[in-house]
Amino acid sequence: MGESKRKFWFILTSLTSLIYILWRLFFTIPTKAGIVSLVAGIALFAAELISMMEAVINLRCMSREKEIPFPELPINLYPHIDVLVATHSENEELLFKTLNGCKHMEYPNPHKVHIYLCDDANRKEMADLAKKMGVGYFGMEENKHAKAGNLNNAIEKTNSPYIVTFDADMIPRSNFLMETVPYFFLPKMILENDVWRMRTEEEIDEKFKIGFIQTPQNFYNPDIFQFNFFAEANIPNEQDYFFKEVNLGRNATNSAIYAGSNTMIAREALEEIGGIRKGNITEDFATGIDIQAHGYTCYAVDKVLAEGLAPSDFQSLIKQRQRWGRGCIQTVRSLKFWTNGLPFLSKLSYLSCLFYWWTFIRRLIYMFAPVLFSVFGVLIVKCSLWEILIIWLPSYLVYNHSLKILSGKIRNQRWSNIVDTIICPYMIFPIIVETIGIRMKRFSVTSKEHVSAKTTKLRYAIPHAILLGASAAGIYFSLKNMIIDKNFGTVAVLFWLSMNAYFLTMAILFMTGRINYRSSQRYYAKIPLEFEAGGEKRTVFTCDISEKGFAFLSDFPEYISDTEETQFTIRDKGRKAIIYGKVVHVDLAGKQWKYSVKIREREDENRCEYIQIVYDREPTLASQIGSTAVKDIAVFVKRKSKSSLPANRILPRIQINREARTKEGKKVTLVDYNYRYVTVDGLDGRNTAHLELTQDIILNLEKAEGVNTKKDNLYLVTNYEDISVKSSLRRYLEEIIREDENEEKAG
Numbered sequence: 001m002g003e004s005k006r007k008f009w010f011i012l013t014s015l016t017s018l019i020y021i022l023w024r025l026f027f028t029i030p031t032k033a034g035i036v037s038l039v040a041g042i043a044l045f046a047a048e049l050i051s052m053m054e055a056v057i058n059l060r061c062m063s064r065e066k067e068i069p070f071p072e073l074p075i076n077l078y079p080h081i082d083v084l085v086a087t088h089s090e091n092e093e094l095l096f097k098t099l100n101g102c103k104h105m106e107y108p109n110p111h112k113v114h115i116y117l118c119d120d121a122n123r124k125e126m127a128d129l130a131k132k133m134g135v136g137y138f139g140m141e142e143n144k145h146a147k148a149g150n151l152n153n154a155i156e157k158t159n160s161p162y163i164v165t166f167d168a169d170m171i172p173r174s175n176f177l178m179e180t181v182p183y184f185f186l187p188k189m190i191l192e193n194d195v196w197r198m199r200t201e202e203e204i205d206e207k208f209k210i211g212f213i214q215t216p217q218n219f220y221n222p223d224i225f226q227f228n229f230f231a232e233a234n235i236p237n238e239q240d241y242f243f244k245e246v247n248l249g250r251n252a253t254n255s256a257i258y259a260g261s262n263t264m265i266a267r268e269a270l271e272e273i274g275g276i277r278k279g280n281i282t283e284d285f286a287t288g289i290d291i292q293a294h295g296y297t298c299y300a301v302d303k304v305l306a307e308g309l310a311p312s313d314f315q316s317l318i319k320q321r322q323r324w325g326r327g328c329i330q331t332v333r334s335l336k337f338w339t340n341g342l343p344f345l346s347k348l349s350y351l352s353c354l355f356y357w358w359t360f361i362r363r364l365i366y367m368f369a370p371v372l373f374s375v376f377g378v379l380i381v382k383c384s385l386w387e388i389l390i391i392w393l394p395s396y397l398v399y400n401h402s403l404k405i406l407s408g409k410i411r412n413q414r415w416s417n418i419v420d421t422i423i424c425p426y427m428i429f430p431i432i433v434e435t436i437g438i439r440m441k442r443f444s445v446t447s448k449e450h451v452s453a454k455t456t457k458l459r460y461a462i463p464h465a466i467l468l469g470a471s472a473a474g475i476y477f478s479l480k481n482m483i484i485d486k487n488f489g490t491v492a493v494l495f496w497l498s499m500n501a502y503f504l505t506m507a508i509l510f511m512t513g514r515i516n517y518r519s520s521q522r523y524y525a526k527i528p529l530e531f532e533a534g535g536e537k538r539t540v541f542t543c544d545i546s547e548k549g550f551a552f553l554s555d556f557p558e559y560i561s562d563t564e565e566t567q568f569t570i571r572d573k574g575r576k577a578i579i580y581g582k583v584v585h586v587d588l589a590g591k592q593w594k595y596s597v598k599i600r601e602r603e604d605e606n607r608c609e610y611i612q613i614v615y616d617r618e619p620t621l622a623s624q625i626g627s628t629a630v631k632d633i634a635v636f637v638k639r640k641s642k643s644s645l646p647a648n649r650i651l652p653r654i655q656i657n658r659e660a661r662t663k664e665g666k667k668v669t670l671v672d673y674n675y676r677y678v679t680v681d682g683l684d685g686r687n688t689a690h691l692e693l694t695q696d697i698i699l700n701l702e703k704a705e706g707v708n709t710k711k712d713n714l715y716l717v718t719n720y721e722d723i724s725v726k727s728s729l730r731r732y733l734e735e736i737i738r739e740d741e742n743e744e745k746a747g
Contacts, residue, residue, distance in 0.1 A: 006059070006063060006065070006405070009059065009398075009401070009402050009405055010056070010059040010060055010402075012398055013055060013056060013059055013398050013399060013402045014056050014059075016394055016395040016398045016399070017052040017055070017056060017395060017398075017399065019391065019395065020048075020052070020391055020392065020395035021048070021049055021052060023387075023391050024045050024048065024381075025045065027382070027383070027387075028041075028045075028381045028382050028383050028387075029041045029042065029045060029381075029382070030379045030380065030381070030382045033378075033379040033382070036378055037378050037379045037380060040368075040369065040372055040378055040380045041379075041380050041381065041382075043365050043369075044365055044366075044369045044380055044381065047361070047362040047365040047366065050355055050358055050362060051362060052399065053355060054352050054355040054356065055399060055402055055403060057348055057349065057351065057352040057355070058246075058249070058352055059402055059405075060345075060348070061249075061250070061252065061253045061255070061345055061348055061349040061352065062246065062249030062250060062252060062253075062349070063249055063251075063252040064245075064248055064249055064408075065252070066251050066252050068183065068186075068251065068299050068301065069186065069191060070182055070183065071182045071183075071185050071186060071189045071191075071196050072182070072196045073181065073182040073185055073189075073196075075108045077185065078107065078108045078109065078112065078181060079112065079160070079161050079162055079181070080112045080113075080114065080160035080161060080162075081107070081112060081113050081114065081160050081162050081163075081164060081177060081181070081264075082114050082116065082154075082155075082158040082159075082160040082162070082163045082164070082267075083102050083105075083113060083114065083115040083116065083163075083164045083166065084116055084118050084151060084154045084155075084158075084163060084164065084165050084166070085098055085099060085102065085115070085116065085117050085118060085166045085167075085168065086118045086120075086147055086150050086151055086165065086166070086167060086168065087117065087118065087119050087120075087121075087126060087168040088119075088120055088121055088146075088147070088150070088168075089121060090168040090169065092125055092126070092129050094168055094169055094309070095117065095126065095129055095168055096129065096133070096611075097171050097547070097611055097615065098166060098168060098169065098170060098171050098172075099115065099117065099129070099130075099133045099135055100133070100171075100608050100611050100612060101171035101172045101173070101174075101306070101612065101615060101616070102115045102135070102166070102172055103115065103133065103134070103135070103608075104174050104608075104612045104616065105172055105174055105175075105176050105177050106174050106175060106177065106178055107177050107178070112160075113177065114136065114158065114160060115135040115136065116130075116135060116136040116137065116138055116154055116158065117129070117130040117133075117135055117136070117137050117138070118138045118140075118150050118151060118153070118154045119137065119138065119139050119140065119150075120140045120143040120146070120147075120149065120150035120153075121139075121140075122139035122140055122141045123139070126139070127139060138153055138154045138157060140153055145278040145279070146281075146283070147260070147276075147283055147284075148275075148276040148277060148278045148279075148280075148283035148287075149278065151165060151275075151276045152275040152276050152278070155267070155270060155275055155276070156275075159267075160267065161266070161267050161268070162181070162184060162264055162265070162266060162267060163264070163265045163266075163267055163270065164176075164177070164180075164263065164264050164265075165260060165261055165263050165265065166261050166262065166306065167260065167261035167308060169308040169309040170217070170261045170262055170306045170307070170308040171220075171306060171307055171308065171615045172262070172305060172306040173304075173305050173306060173307075173615075173616050173617075174573070174612070174616050175305065176215075176262075176305040176306060177264075179215075179301075179303060179305055180213045180215065180264045180301075180305070181264070183210060183213045183264075183299060183301075184210045184213070184264070184266060186208070186210060187199075187204065187205065187208045187209060187210065188204065190203060207295060208297060209266070209268070209269070209295065209296050209297065210266060210296065210297055210298070210299070211265065211266055211269040211291040211292065211294075211296025211297060211298040212258055212263055212264060212265040212266065212269065212288065212291060212296075212298045212299075213263065213264045213298075213299055213300075213301060214247065214256055214257065214258055214259055214262070214263050214288075214298070214299070214300045214301070215262045215263065215300075215301055215303065215304070215305045215306065216239075216240070216243035216244055216247075216262065216301075216302060216303075216304050216305075217239055217243055217259055217261060217262055217306075217308060218237070218239075218240070218243070218304040218306065218307045218308070218619055219237050219239070219307060219308055219309065219310035219619075219621075220307040220308070220309070220521050220523070220615065220619065221309055221310055221312065221521040222237070222310070222521075222621060223237045223238050223239070223310040223311070224310070224311060224312060224313070224314060224317055224455055224456070225238050225418075225419060225422075225510070226238075226621065226622070227312070227455060227514055227516070228455055228456065228509075228510045228512075228513060228514050229506075229509070229510065229632065229635075229636055230514070230635055230636055230639035230640070231622070231627065231632065231635065232621050232622060233621075233622055233626075234622055234625070234626045234627040234631070234632075234635065235415060235622055235625060235626075235627060236410045236411070236621070236622050236623055236624065236625060237310065237621060237622075238419060239310075240410050240411075240623070241407060241408075241410045241411035243259070243300070243302070244302045244408075244410060245407065245408045245410055245411070247259075247300035248300050248301070248302050250300065250349055251299055251300055253343070253345040253346050253348075253349045254292055254297055254298060254343070254346055255292065255342075255345075255346040255349035255350055256288070256298050256299055256300035257285060257288055257300070257353075258284050258285065258287055258288025258291070258298070259284055259285075260283070260284030260285075261284075261306070261308070262305060262306040265291075266296070269291045269294065269296050270287075270291075272294050273287070273290040273291055273294055277290055280327060280330055280331060281323050281326060281327040281330065281440055282323065282324060282326075282327025282328060282330070282331065285324075285327055285328060285331055286327075286330075286331045289331065289337065289340070289342065289350065290340070292342060292346060293340035293341040293342045294341065295341065304618070304619060307615065307619060312455060312516065313455050313456065314455060314456035314457075314460055314511075315456075317423075318423065318426045318427075321423060321427060322426075322427065322430045322440075323440070325357040325427060325430065325431050325434070326430055326431070326434040326439075326440040327440075328353050328354060328357055329354060329357060329431065329434040329435055330434065330439060330440075332350055332351065332353065332354045333354075333435075333437070337350070357427075357431055358431065358435075359420055360420060360423065360424045360427040360428050360431060361428055361431060361432065363417075363420050363421060363424045364424060364425075364428055366496075366500070367421075367467050367471070367500050367504075368470075369496075370471075370474055370493050370496045370497045370500065371470045371471060371473070371474045371497070373474075373493055374473075374474035374475075374477045374478045374481070374490070374493055374497065375470065375473050375474050375477055384489065385489040385491070385492070388489075388492050392492070400413055409624040409625060410623075410624065410625060411625060412625055414629065415625065415627075417499075417503050418503055418506045418507070418510075421464070421503040421504060421506070421507045422464075422506075422507045422510050422511075425463035425464070426460075454513035454514065454515055455513045455514055455515075455516065456510070456511050456512075456513040457511070457513065458511055458512060458513070460511050461507065461508045461511035461512075464504050464507040464508050464511065465508060467500075467504050468501060468504040468505060468508065471497050471500045471501040471504060472501060474493070474497045475494065475497045475498065475501065478490045478493050478494040478497060479494065482494070502629065506632070506633075509633075509636055512640075514640075518546075520546040520547045520548040521546060522544045522545060522546040523544060523545055523546070523614065523617055523619075523620045524543065524544050524620040525542060525543075525544065525545050525617055525620070526541045526542060526543065527541065527542045527545060527570055527571070527572045527613070528540075528541055528570070528571055528572075529541065529542055529550070529552050529568055529569070529570050530568065530569040530570075530571075531560070531566055531567065531568045531569070532566075532567070533558045533559060533560060533725075534558075534559065534724075534725045534726070534727060534730060535725060535727075536727075538554075538558060540552045540553065540554050541553060542570070543589075543594065545613075545614055546614060547610075547611055547614050547615075548598060548599065549581060549584075549596065549597050549598040549599050550570075550596075550597055550599070551594055551595060551596045551597065552594075552595055552597070553589060553592040553593065553594055553595075554592060554593045554595065555591075555592055555593075556593070556730070556733070556734065556737070557586075557593045557652035557654050557733065558593070558595075558652070559651075559675045559724040559725065560583050560595065562582065562583055562650040562651060562676075564582075565580040565581060565582055565600060566580065566581065566582070566583070566597075567579075567580055568580070568581060568597070568599075570610065570613060572613045572616075573613075573616065575609050575612060575613055576609065577606045577607075577609040577610035577613060578606050579599050579600075579602075579606060579610055580599065580600045580602070581597040581598055581599035581600060582597065582598055582600075583595050583596065583597055583650055583651075584596050584597065584598045584648075584650060585648065585649060585650060586649055586650060586651060586652045586653075587649060591741075593652050651674040651675050651676055651677075652674060652675075653672055653673075653674045654672060654673050654674065654733060654736075654737075655671075655672050655740075656670045656671060656672055656673050656736060657669070657670070657671060657672075658670050658736060660680075660691055660692065660693060661691075661692050662683075662689050662690060662691055662692070663689075663690035663691075663692060663698065666682070667682065668680050668681060668682035668683055668691070669681040669682055670691070670693070671713070675717070675720050675723075675724045676716065676717055676720045677704060677714060677715065677716060677717065678691070678699060678701065678714075678715050678717055679711060679713055679714055679715075680701070680713055680715055681713055683701075683713065683715075685703075685712060686703070687702065687703045688700075688701060688702050688703070689701040689715070693729070693732055694728060694732055696726070696728055697723060697726065697728055697729050697732060698719075698723075699717050699719070699720075699723060700717065700718045700719045701715040701716065701717060701718070702715060702716045702718050703715060703716075704716045
């Protein structure tokens with residue numbers, strides 16, 4: 001959207017909001033209806049006022065129009081970099097993947113990249129891991145300042161001009177450094193006639209200094225909202241909206257938020273502010289403000305250059321959000337924030353962060369207000385239906401369109417309301433106590449543990465169920481009021497209650513949880529794969545891949561041993577890994593055969609290369625919202641009722657339906673075949689038989705015993721290991737497949 005169009009909607013939103021708020025303040029608050037009505041009316045007015053202030057501030061202070069130039073940096077200018085990976089209690093496997101990603105980052109001179117594992121628990125296993133991975137190690141004991149103390153300890157012991165900070169779970173992509181370092185040379189370089197050159201001393205603006213570059217915190221696993229709603233393909237990660245829309249928009253007022261990870265920072269900036277801010281439970285948020293207040297320009301970019309692990313259980317998510325909310329309030333409430341050197345618009349932009357965390361209090365007010373009116377007859381807004389249509393409706397439509405502009409294609413109002421409703425009951429008390437000055441002092445690390453049980457428990461839905469019951473009662477009384485009393489003025493309240501009921505229903509569906517059977521997250525990726533079958537090399541392509549295994553598609557139902565490991569060679573982006581694994585499931589996927597392989601982990605260079613191949617790629621979860629209210633519920637019901645238990649077919653079942661003969665010349669029908677077992681009609685229950693498919697393919701059959709099947713015509717191929725690798729069998733099967741395809745085309 002153009003800048004002029006954005007300004008138009010800013011002016012229109014400001015004007016309609018001002019008219020609405022003035023009308024609400026002077027004409028609609030029930031001052032003579034009793035103390036309960038007055039308190040409820042003022043609470044609702046305050047909630048609406050803050051909502052509109054937040055929207056207007058965001059429209060004024062956020063803009064995606066400011067494009068950040070990316071200099072073409074000469075190789076000799078690439079500086080030394082210190083890469084700091086902070087850990088507290090995370091496990092060795094998690095840190096291995098992060099350090100492996102760090103070691104695979106591309107750079108003109110790899111010797112200029114210095115990687116350090118910063119452990120504030122001083123664990124021996126972490127020191128051993130750092131040594132094994134060939135990176136530096138800083139261990140601490142009695143760290144009193146949590147992550148801030150851990151990073152400051154490392155900063156004091158290193159000296160490169162630029163510092164990269166990663167959380168323990170954030171795996172950088174190979175191009176991370178090459179996509180961030182050049183931004184820091186913007187003050188020294190200029191684009192002239194489409195060519196970048198160094199500025200002269202006269203051209204250099206001493207006030208233009210880059211403080212940090214913040215890249216998105218992306219996640220390779222579905223967040224709990226995507227996962228519980230079976231919406232991995234329809235709804236982007238909840239944090240995508242902030243990092244790819246909101247934070248980029250904040251570049252316009254130099255108020256991009258430092259998120260603590262996936263960030264490159266100028267050491268000069270950190271030294272000038274005295275290091276990472278201590279005494280704040282969101283040290284990264286506060287540190288970013290300090291850097292900007294000292295005159296540094298800071299940018300957020302939307303290119304995903306690292307991916308991490310989103311909280312996979314509800315309790316961890318709530319603890320994380322409570323810490324973020326309380327830390328933001330601590331920072332913005334402090335005197336230091338209001339007296340620092342931030343420009344007015346930057347302060348205003350950060351003030352909208354505070355307003356955001358009050359969303360949950362506002363959400364509760366919005367759910368209670370129509371219930372008080374419809375069920376208990378408490379007058380909250382004194383107005384007529386015509387006033388609602390003339391004053392409220394235009395303001396509501398303009399306000400929602402403005403929010404749509406800010407949200408882009410990643411988030412819409414409906415999903416924002418669903419997420420806020422889910423979290424709401426567990427955020428209100430922490431936000432209120434922090435707002436009135438009761439500080440949270442203890443830093444809590446977000447859990448990075450894999451959850452194999454249900455992601456949430458139904459007891460968390462108790463507040464939502466109570467509110468849904470109250471909303472249902474409100475809907476009943478509103479309908480009764482409209483039908484019996486012919487009071488059509490309650491149509492706005494009925495709409496309000498219906499929307500709340502939908503959000504609360506979605507919250508309860510969310511709380512039913514979902515079991516995560518996967519031990520690792522998969523990417524959908526097409527990568528060349530080689531293995532040997534029947535004495536010949538086969539080349540196929542993966543359809544998905546994870547650190548524990550992969551799946552590939554084959555046009556032919558290959559025989560791959562289910563008792564012995566198979567060697568696979570995988571190549572991607574100039575990397576090669578030789579891995580060993582067993583097929584754990586085979587099934588038809590359209591007209592191709594899909595093989596799922598579980599690999600054996602090996603402590604060698606191949607494992608490092610394989611892990612890099614897995615994680616060094618574009619995210620494959622949804623990047624744009626593609627759902628509707630009806631579709632969300634339909635997908636949920638369909639997927640919820642479908643069994644999630646993994647299947648166990650490990651050999652391809654091929655439909656044959658061809659005539660064959662026994663060794664004695666008896667005609668039979670070969671129904672289907674999976675190399676080890678065969679279904680044959682016409683053997684009349686015989687215990688053994690010899691079935692001739694071609695002159696040199698004779699299947700020795702034995703009645704299947706102890707197999708979980710009701711088939712009386714299922715036979716074990718006792719010589720399957722010898723027969724399955726014959727090229728003549730392959731030709732026989734290829735001919736059958738070709739005939740079936742021709743018949744299908746002809747039909």
